Amino acid sequence: MTSRSVDDHAREVQRLLEPALAPVTEGVAVTRALGRVLAADVRSPLDLPVFPNSQMDGFAVAAESVRAVPVTLPVTATVAAGDAGPRRIEPGTAVRIMTGAPVPAGADCVVPVEDTDAGAAEVTVRVSRRQGEYVRDRGSDVHSGDLLLAAGTELTARHLAMFAAVGTVEIPVRRRPQFAVITTGAELISAGRPLGPGQIYDSNSIALSASLAANGVDVVSVDRSTDDPERFREILYRATASADAVITSGGVSMGEFEVVREVLTPLGGWFGHVGMQPGGPQGLAAVDGVPVLNFPGNPVSTLVSFEVFARPVLRRAAGLAPVIADRLPLAAALTSAAGKRQFLRGRRTSAGVTLESGPGSHLVAALARADVLVDVPEDVTAMEAGDKVRVWLL
Amino acid sequence: MTSRSVDDHAREVQRLLEPALAPVTEGVAVTRALGRVLAADVRSPLDLPVFPNSQMDGFAVAAESVRAVPVTLPVTATVAAGDAGPRRIEPGTAVRIMTGAPVPAGADCVVPVEDTDAGAAEVTVRVSRRQGEYVRDRGSDVHSGDLLLAAGTELTARHLAMFAAVGTVEIPVRRRPQFAVITTGAELISAGRPLGPGQIYDSNSIALSASLAANGVDVVSVDRSTDDPERFREILYRATASADAVITSGGVSMGEFEVVREVLTPLGGWFGHVGMQPGGPQGLAAVDGVPVLNFPGNPVSTLVSFEVFARPVLRRAAGLAPVIADRLPLAAALTSAAGKRQFLRGRRTSAGVTLESGPGSHLVAALARADVLVDVPEDVTAMEAGDKVRVWLL
Structure with a gap:
């Protein structure tokens, strides 16, 4: 069986997926x-503001008219926000003005009402103001043509x-990319129905749909296939006809009844082993030019595959903040199988990164409690408490 | 005019708003x-797994049957994922099994296919396996009743x-709280129409709706009122009849035509000045027991009011991660008006927090570029580069 490193497979996924995510x-x-x-x-x-407007409730005047105070000026008009107001005022006069109302030409400052006697027909101004005070100039926030x-x-x-x-x-x-999700497996049934012998509830459809949605993707269809190649082929072609890309789960390993591998291999799909745990069996294909990512069916393997292979490409293509991969100290020692890059489920705590579970790929509850994937390189078999380990933020 | 500190007003908002956000x-x-x-x-x-199942494609056997290897065992059945499979196997026999398929009683381990000759009628096992190997036990992930x-x-x-x-x-x-948004101001018009004299585009309706949505709230109605008290009262009562809480913008300051203050003061609303810039004029009321938060109308004042008074309460009530208030070093010196707590718009950079604008409350473009509010206490008039300042993450 053909095999690849995680980085090599990630590169292949990126090469296939990125053109399908080209910005529209x-x-x-x-x-x-x-x-x-x-x-x-x-x-x-x-321009923003579109017109010079008052920053205060008060009186619009020429600064010149209030240079010597106290001074009493005739009030020639009242202008509220939303009013056109007078086009221009004469020197030596005032206009009563509300916050946001246009400052007429001829006025170049606003005297706040508290610095006046608030007179009606005429107003006594007690405090001088300089040109521009309490006036928001046209274009002082944004000019037309500014980025x-x-x-x-x-x-x-x-x-x-x-x-x-x-x-x-x-x-x-x-445009958000349009993805289709297909889960496979004769053992899968929908929630709300009683489990028969050998059956399990389908969780990958919701896991993949929600993961895609959380990373800027529209999920246009979610289907479940049996292990019948005809049935899978029919669902697959419907998906590739309407979506930018397809993600499948299950049917990729070396056993019998591996429907995804069986249908996609003759179409040029690659199926093999990626040097990681969980998520070892992987597939990658293109059908009528539409990328099809084939993740293993175990729920934890599916989600880890999504995090490692799909999410970084999706976020980069969508212009979203990249997945953060940080180096953090371990709270406790760990051991790891030789020859396989492990993605253990962990949590960040004040004492360092703690593990939520062993390497078992079926532990969905442990994954739900995790907030990081702990990335242990394949040549590392043991790490000490305090050693820095690479983590992927979930 | 009555006035309050930011902390006092924040407490009043919390006291009024929190009961309306009680979890449903x-x-x-x-x-x-x-x-x-x-x-x-x-x-x-x-229990999860619901039944013991195979972690590999291979052969389910009793560990006892493969203690001495190589050994050749008759293959009595094949069980795929989704099959019920045989209930039990006899010692000295094997069942061909696929990943995820139920392990029959009597078998207690799985020999991966690569450790066998993959025989059909009988299989030769080359590697011993201990009890439990490659079997995912019932309940090994979750037990019935586990949290x-x-x-x-x-x-x-x-x-x-x-x-x-x-x-x-x-x-x-x-349940997500249901909020209504009402913007007021005769000067406001909808996008897509040409601006008349003294008119501006209504941005608070979208600013408040989007801010609420981003903090776990459903916005059930968005209305715009003129400065006519009858019109505002009609919109207000429609909003309080259908929403858990209402946020208004505009109409709260000391000028004339302040429709929100005018309508809500007789209903027991508080209107006054909060010692902050921007966002000084504030109001707070309850109509038929429904909290009504009255923010000033300037777009930047509205958004800063939301961040300072509404968002922390909303996030706590919704169980969302709290607003982060951090102390970060300033990239450059700043000066601040005495006697007013300033919420300046800033950005986090590698050199420290930089300011995006002065204190002017009309700078919506500067706010759009900002990612923090820089919180300068009222008794501080100057800070040096490198001084730590409290910032609110937007």
Whole structure:
């Protein structure tokens, strides 16, 4: 049987998957863009503020008119936010103005109401103000043509607020890749039904769908196949016809009734052993140009395969923050099988990284408790407490 | 005008808001539970694995039968994953078994196919195996009644995989609080329309909706009111009739036409000044027992108010990770107005925290570039490069 290192297989997955994830731009409404990734540099279509406006409730005047105080000025108008207000005021006069209202030409500062007698027909100003004080100038936040945000940014509420402020209706974002998930195995049944002899509940469909969704992917179909090659082939071709890529689980190892390997090998798929535990049996194929990643069926193997082979490629292609691989000290000694790169399930604690379980690939509860994969190189058989080990943040 | 410190107002907001966010449990399908927060401790309804099963493709035998090797045993059956298989095997016989298939009683280990001649009617075993080898015992992952996951956990793909593996259909999660958003201001118009004199685009509706969604809240309505009290009152009562809480923006300061203050003061609302910049003018009310948070209308003031007053309470109530407030060194000196707690917009860089803008509350572009709020205490007027400052992670 052919075999590969983890790094070699990761490279092959990347080579096959990346072109299928090439950025495609689509427009989405600002109201639906939270968490999406900006597909292009966006420049402002206008100055912000669009017009000079008051930072305070008070009186708009020429600074010149309040140079000597106290001074009493006639109030010629009142302008509230949303009003057009007078186009211009004369020297020696004042306009009552509310926060956010346009400052008329001829006025170049605002005297806050608390520095006046708040008069109606005329106002006595007690404090001088310099030109520009309490006025937000046109374009002082953003100039028309300024870069608002660079391509590749993951959009937060703050970004959306800025886009809304400049009147954006639709934002160019990267289309989320469309994936199909196919789980295989005659032993799988849906939740809510009683287990018959030899049957187990299908957990890989939800594990893969949720993992994809959490990494910027739309899951367009989730199917379950029996071990009948005809049935699998039918589901597979439906998936490759509608998705950018497909992930399957199960049916890849060396036993009999390995439906995924059986169907995809004649189509040029690679099936073999990757030097890791869990997740050793792997497959990789392309059907009508659509990448098909074939993970082993054990639930923990499936999830570890996703973390190691799919997630880094997906996040890079989506412009999302990369998977963090850190070196952290072990809380306790560990031993590891020689000749296999181990991905043990661990947790970060104040005492260091603790292991949640042994290498057994069926321990889904231990994986659920874990927050890191502990990556033990294949030539390492023992590590001491305090030794730094590479961990992948889940 | 009445005034309060940031901490005092934060406490008042918490006191008013927290009871409205008291946990309510609802069931959601496992397929829709990603990112939700578990509402109750959940115990396993079954043993996992449900039955002892093979970890390898190979031959299930009694360890006793392969103690002396090589040994040739008759193959009495083949059992694939999903098969019931024979109930029991006799000593001195073997069953061909696939990964995941049930190990019959009488067999207590599996000999991997590569340690045999892979015979059909009879198989020659070349390597001895001890009891339990390559068998995943019933309950070795989870026992029926074991705690699967504790209340308060934010559900990831790994957790969902575990729930699916034990056959869970619906997961008890905390209902997301239902909020209504009302922006006010005669100057506000919707994107896609040309700006008239004195008009600006409404950005607070999207800023608040997206901020709420990003912190575990469902936004059930988003409305915009003019400065007409009748209109605002009508929208407000519709909102309090259907939401757990309401956030408004605008209409809270000391000027004229302050519709939110005008309508809510007679209903017992508090309106006054909070010693901070931006975000000084604030209001807080309850209408028919529904909390109404009244933020100032300037877009940056609105977002800073949300971060300082609403987000910590929402995250705690939702069981989400708390807002991180860290002390980080400044990249450069800063000055700050005396007597006001400043929330400056900053960015974490390798050289320390840099400021994105001055204290001006209208700088939405600067806020969009920021990733922290720099919290400068009211009695501090100057800080040096390298001084540690409290930052709130956005």
